[in-house]
Amino acid sequence: MLLKKRLQFLYPWCLIFFLFSLMHGLMAEREKNFQWIRSQTEVQISEIIVSLSEQKIYAYGTNGKLVGTSIISSGKENFSTPAGEYQIIEKEKIHYSNLYGYIVDRNGNILRPGSSKERISKKWHFRGAPMPYFLRLTNSGIGFHGGPTTGRPISHGCIRLPMDFAVKLFTNTPIHTRVLVFN
Missing domain, CATH: 1.20.5 (Single alpha-helices involved in coiled-coils or other helix-helix interfaces)
Structure with a gap:
C-alpha cells in the first residue's frame, strides 16, 4: 500500500x-534545422540561394563565405514557389498577407482559420496572416518570412524560415540582395 x-x-x-x-x-x-555561423554574425548577406528540391536556403556574405543555412518550407502543390533569379525589393519587419489569413467577426473571434480573401458578410472581415521579417521577392507577394517550417512544401508560395533564422536573415540582408531560387 x-x-x-x-x-x-x-x-x-x-x-x-x-x-x-x-x-x-x-x-x-x-x-x-538551421545554422548561423557565429564568426559571420555581423556579415552583410550578398547572395541567397534556395534549393526547392532540398527545401534548403543558403546565405552567403560579401566575403563569399557561407553565413547561414536552414531548412525551409516552400509553396505546396498548386501554390508552388517560382524558380528564378530575384532581388530583395522590400523589407518589412511586421507584414500581413493580403491574400491569406482568417475570417473574423466584429469581436476579433476567428471564424474560419486558413481562409483566403473571399466574399465576406458585413458582420465579418478578413485579417491577413502574419508574415514576420518579410523579405519581398516579387510584386505578386512571394518572399521570405518567419513561420512554421517542416522541410516540405506547405506554404501558399512564400519561402518560410525558422523564426530565429528569419530574424538573422532580415537583419543582415540589404535591399537589392541577389536571390537565386532553383528546383
Whole structure:
C-alpha cells in the first residue's frame, strides 16, 4: 500500500520529467534545422540561394563565405514557389498577407482559420496572416518570412524560415540582395 502511494506521488513528476525531456529533445532537433555561423554574425548577406528540391536556403556574405543555412518550407502543390533569379525589393519587419489569413467577426473571434480573401458578410472581415521579417521577392507577394517550417512544401508560395533564422536573415540582408531560387 505504501509503495502504491509513493508511485502515485512519483507518477506526475515522472510524467513532467518525460515531457520536459521530450520537449528538450524536440527543441534540440529543431535547432539542428538551421545554422548561423557565429564568426559571420555581423556579415552583410550578398547572395541567397534556395534549393526547392532540398527545401534548403543558403546565405552567403560579401566575403563569399557561407553565413547561414536552414531548412525551409516552400509553396505546396498548386501554390508552388517560382524558380528564378530575384532581388530583395522590400523589407518589412511586421507584414500581413493580403491574400491569406482568417475570417473574423466584429469581436476579433476567428471564424474560419486558413481562409483566403473571399466574399465576406458585413458582420465579418478578413485579417491577413502574419508574415514576420518579410523579405519581398516579387510584386505578386512571394518572399521570405518567419513561420512554421517542416522541410516540405506547405506554404501558399512564400519561402518560410525558422523564426530565429528569419530574424538573422532580415537583419543582415540589404535591399537589392541577389536571390537565386532553383528546383
